[in-house]
Amino acid sequence: MPGSSLLGPADVRRLAAEVGVRPTKKLGQNFVHDPNTVRKIVAAADLSADDVVLEVGPGLGSLTLALLPACRALAAVEIDPVLAARLPRTVAERAPGLADRLTVVEADAMRVTADRFPEPPTALVANLPYNVAVPVVLHLLAELPSLRTGLVMVQSEVADRMAAGPGSKVYGVPSVKLAWYADARRAGPVSRSVFWPVPNVDSALVAFTRHDPLSTVDQKVLFSLVDAAFAQRRKTLRGALSGWAGSAAEAGRLLSLAGVDPGARGEQLGVREFVRIAEVSSSR
Template sequence: MLLGPADVRRLAAELDIRPTKKLGQNFVHDPNTVRRIVTVAELTDDDVVLEVGPGLGSLTLALLPACKTLVAVEIDPVLAAQLPHTAAQRAPGLADRLHVVLADAMRVHAADLPAAPTALVANLPYNVAVPVVLHLMAELPSLTKGLVMVQAEVADRMAAGPGSKVYGVPSVKLAWYADARRAGPVPRSVFWPVPNVDSALVAFRRRPDLLSTVDRKALFTLVDAAFAQRRKTMRAALSGWAGSAAEAERRLVLAGVDPGIRGEQLSVGDFARIAATV
């Protein structure tokens, strides 16, 4: 049922598909890897899974038996057209669970999908991984959990906590929505073509206690300002955001945050308290 290396190359040849860096296409061709992804994703029979960038269908075929419905969002029209045929050939008893949406995941809204997804499971293009996850978490409140395969360095940033050298804007913004953790490495050899970077899995669960008293856009603007110049203290980094260094200090003190601290030391809760000051 699952696609192996020979199957992936044969399908690509039949479709005259040449993986492009522009679309971040690195197709998984190892059955054990997609089985592992499905296991780590902890799906249930009631889950509606959203897969972004299904490509030739390696992960798609592994996901079909593990969920109620699978919504695959694919930007490439050739790949999108082929996927239902691959599912029908490889998993005829499960093919009716698959719904393919030809679209750019960065522009997808809930109304564009045939069902409300509860889980995001995807091998994401490296160049848009973080924006895609943040966009989908914002647009699809039904998403309660996810497991994504991304570049290893991106995985580190997504899952980092305060105080880490790689903690930054992606870390804080994802933490606004969910608790994230690194869920293991993925070797380069499982992809075709072989990428020149390492990959890793990131698992996350939506936070039940979203800081709803603070406007998300206002908070994200604050976070962007705080990390624009990492070496600066919060008093200096937020001077433009607040209107002056003195006003930044006033708001920081009001929020119970040391004006001399740097953004990398603050949690999403700290940022929320700062954003809530007036």
């Protein structure tokens, strides 16, 4: 794909001015304007020619234009109606031979449903708005079982939390909930200088690969357990889960049945231990 078809800094500012878009903190908009960065993201996503890519928040189309040659089809979910309307035209102007691969879905990624997509997406690749990154990823993994892999750009601290393992200081609710669906890892830093406007936080890439279901236990039961376990991090699980289980004594009983030390704390448990507790609770 010729480099000229990708958006550079001048292109991004011109397009933004044309559609009257001023990046807002509320929507977490920071547009990538560096062609080398989007090329690196696409390479790191390791897509196959058969992949159906889901991009969230395509904005002005910087990443979209780099993704289109690397996949069979791309569905771009955009909440901003002005940006959603402009994207197909941008692709038609800069990559006319690939325009038929693009579908724009004007929707909130936090609420989008599987029936909005022409075919089931297999890979998520996105520069996610920082304020909703984790909920968006969890919603899409739950809603789209077809989603097998992902590579998302998020705030650096969020990347740490998403990829953290038990015992880490930043291990918590996002780490466990993502681990329920997929194996995640940090996939490299992203410079602040590639964005317009320049954000006041560092960014990083997180890659994940969905694994086989860990259990048939109800996800809502598991997630409520995880929320309770981390709500009061200083408490032992026996104490932290007393409200969730009905009493401290019942929490201790369930933990013992699951083979988990009631004196342990939430950050010491991996997702499989949480699954065992949820399974024991569900069989009461």
